[in-house]
Amino acid sequence: MRIHHDWRGLPIEARGASVAMGNFDGVHLGHRSVIDTARAAAQAPLGVITFEPHPREFLAPDAPPFRLMNAESRANRLARLGVDHLYELPFDAVLSGFAPQDFAREVLVEGLGIRHVTVGADFCFGRQRSGDAGTLTELGRELGFGVTIAPLIGDGEVQYSSTAIRKALAEGRCRDAERMLGHWHRIDGEVLHGDKRGRDLGFPTANMAVDRLHLPAFGIYAVLVDVLTGPERGSYRGVASLGVRPMFGAGRPNLEAHIFDFSGDLYGQHLSVALVEYLRPEAKFDSLQALTEQMGRDSARARDILQGN
Structure with a gap:
């Protein structure tokens, strides 16, 4: 999949697609329907038009985080669906100021040269x-x-929507979210250096930022981990902590994934971590020994849950 960050100055091979257009936050089954319809609509390459940042982020920058996916995670999911071209258009003062007819003429026709566009029934622009x-x-x-x-x-009973998926994740209902998404909810990003406390406790973790995301x-x-880059590329099972680590007084949320039976170096590599089942709330323990014992129980339970995945 080729990613384009503007509608202006595109190469000829990037023009003339049949496109699905929308924000596609989560790329849930409703979005899949729009994309599949675009795929069938014309004898043309399949494209997706979306916007970065999300229009709500640009128009209400102080609002609480609401996105299910960052741009990297969305692109990874769209690539898995066989999209040929992702048009990740910059949502800024210029684009947000276009009247509908100007957007259609300057962006869709003159810029992208689209043959066909598919949108959901609730689409606005x-x-x-x-x-x-x-x-x-x-x-x-x-x-x-x-x-x-x-x-x-x-x-x-439930319309597939990003709002319904956010609610399910906020309540720890991973499998309900999966039924609406059509895939496990994933957090994608680069492995960052952390405090390395997990290593000292016998459970080394890959640490990832979760900034600007609606947090489950x-x-x-229990998690499935895809290592997307580097010599350790592949799929693994593991257990992860999402939160503020109350045992150590840290205040900024992050995701720490412990990959079972893994010993490689993942710093700087990119991971995709799928949340399969919520095991328990985070907690503060009386001692490091109590924490370590609980981590062992969490790992054993996650291994049992992930058998067959």
């Missing part, structure tokens, strides 16, 4: 969200590109 899926259909007829509006989908319930998880 243009300055102050003044355009909707119906507006886009009219502009497509006027400017010469096809438009398909994909219906919203759910399981009969703090606590201990």
Whole structure:
């Protein structure tokens, strides 16, 4: 998959795609429906148009973090779905100021040269969200590109949405989130240097930042870990702590993953950590020995849960 960070100055081979357009936070089953519809809509490369930062981050920078995925995680998921071109457009004062007709003409037609665009039924675009899926259909007829509006989908009781997935994760319901996502919820990023306390306790961990993300319930998880870069590339099982480490008085949340039966050096490499099952809340223990014993029990339980994965 090729990633493009602008609609201007694209090479000829990046133009003329059949695209799905939206924010695709989480890339859940509703988003998958939009992407699959775009795939079938035209004899053309498959593209996805999305925005970075997320429009809500740009328009309300002081709002609490809400994203399920950072840009890296979203790109990794879209690549797994067979997307040929990801157009990660910069959402800034210029793009946010376009009227719907200007966005369609300058970005979709003159910039990307799209053949067809698919959006969800609730899609809005243009300055102050003044355009909707119906507006886009009219502009497509006027400017010469096809438009398909994909219906919203759910399981009969719950509509698949990023909001519903956030709620499930905040309550530690990983498997409910997985049913709406169509995949395990993952946190992707670079392995950073930490305090190395886990190594001293016999449970070395790969530490990752979780800044600007909507955080699942703090606590201990059974996890699947994909090492995406470096000589140790591959898939592994493990147990992870997500939270503020109350035992050590640290205040900034992070993710610490202990990979079972692993001894390589992962600093600077990129990981994708899937949250499979919530084991327990994080806690402060009376002693390091009590903590270490609990970590052993957590690891044993995670191994049992992950058998067959």
